[in-house]
Amino acid sequence: MAWSHQGWVCAEHVAALRARVGEMREPPLGLVKVPHPALEFIFDELLAAPLPELLRLYETVLPAVREAQQPHFRETHLLADQPTRRLIRFALIDLDEILEYGSKAIAALVTPENRAAATQFLETLHSALAFVGGTDGTSPQGTSIPPGSFPLNLGVTTVFHSVTLGFLGGASFLISILSDPNFCF
DSSP: OOOHHHHHHHHHHHHHHHHHHHHHSSOOOOOOSOOHHHHHHHHHHHHOOOOOOHIIIIIIIIIHHHHHHHHHHHSSSSTTTTTHHHHHHHHHHHHHHHHHHHHHHHHOOOOOOHHHHHHHHHHHHHHHHHHHTTTTSOOOSSSSOOHHHHHHHHSOOOOHHHHHHHHHHHHHHHHHSSSSSOOOO
């Protein structure tokens, strides 16, 4: 039930940010292109990896989404782009609540064995995020994933759970627009 609510919250923020981008850009908006292959790898693995979804979402992707929004909120002009700041401020509030829930859920449900089994996978995801140049993409280290750097056989399948896909789709969109160093609201 919490995932459904959190997925809805993320979708609401995605829709608001997408509408805001539409107010300031001529079509095409450029919001469907994945800005870096490492991000595509991360989300493919997050959807199908054999470890608790709690760790995938609450310790990898959602902190990255939150981290990506903070520089935009801090650096955007207070008056000239107040509508965007307002959207990001509310997204940050909701992300803080979602992450707080996630940390409590992990403490209650993830066993030490689960955590130990997930360590290598989570390190791989964090490495992929670092390879992108951080969640805001300000210091990219390359334009493609070096062959053999990220094990691409960690469990990707074509079976996707619709709730997880929707939830991650919203997070993926937020990361994609906020991690593009050429993107400006």
